[in-house]
Amino acid sequence: MGRPRTQSDSSRITFVIASRNRAAELADVVQRLLDTTDCPIVVVDNASEDDSVATVRRVGARSAGRLRVLELDTNAGAVGRNAGVAASRTPYVAFCDDDSWWQPEAPAVGAELFDAHPSVGLLAARTIVLPRDTEDDFCRQLADSPLGRRAELPGPSILGFMSCAAMVRKTAFEAAGGFSEILHFRGEEQLVAVDMAALGWELCYCPQLVAVHQPSQVRPTTAAQDARVMRNAVLTTWLRRPPRHCVSATGTLLAGAMRGPDHVKAAGEALRRLPAVLQRRRPLPDHVEEALAVLEGG
Known part of the structure; x- marks a missing residue:
């Protein structure tokens, strides 16, 4: 299933997932990542009222220490991801939601792109939406970015992304302040994008990176x-x-x-x-x- 797993992936990329009240879906995503990659995983629980923590810890008991669960006392929204990044011990982080994951080869591809382009702080992936198995409409906007593509960068320059399909350089993300507690959740990406760019980091769309999104049935109207x-x-x-x-x-x-x-x-x-x-x-x-x-x- 996908490329052979390599030790280099686990030393360079951590998956960070912020979740709340989606125990079954979260467990499925975590198990999928455990089965198809060797990367560490940090799950940040946003004060769930269901059995999310217990469920994912049962999954983690079979992970040989690859899974870490952080329990927050309050629902921090997207800011929960900041805690996950802070807890990561790798130079790069791949964000997931509790209804999204990455293709098995993505960690190796992302790490290689970051290694080869030290000015790049964020990589946005091509996103496949299930069950239709079609490309998210936002990908076309990123691919056709009016900012164009410079020869020295791995893809078109962008100032927007979807959190469930983005990888970041840990130092760049933290220097920009991460996600804002003022925004909490939904549409929180734009502020991170411009703040990273303000510090001189490049953000690029890279369709060779592929994330998969199966929108949850447990969501607001x-x-x-x-x-x-x-x-x-x-x-x-x-x-x-x-x-x-x-x-x-x-x-x-x-x-x-x-x-x-x-x-x-x-x-x-x-x-x-x-x-x-x-x-x-x-x-x-x-x-x-x-x-x-x-x-x-x-």
């Missing part, structure tokens, strides 16, 4: 997810973009509140976070703003 994405897009704008963008984002937030109760709730959450946003607001350097303008124009 579409309206709730859309509302949270809108909220976090506005918060990201307030945190990093120039005033004219902040004014426009505020209009988007207020207009969105007309769409229903989920969006009203999201708008209220954004407004309550304003004091924290103002404390952490940090305008982006010119080269990142210019790249965002190219993307928005494209």
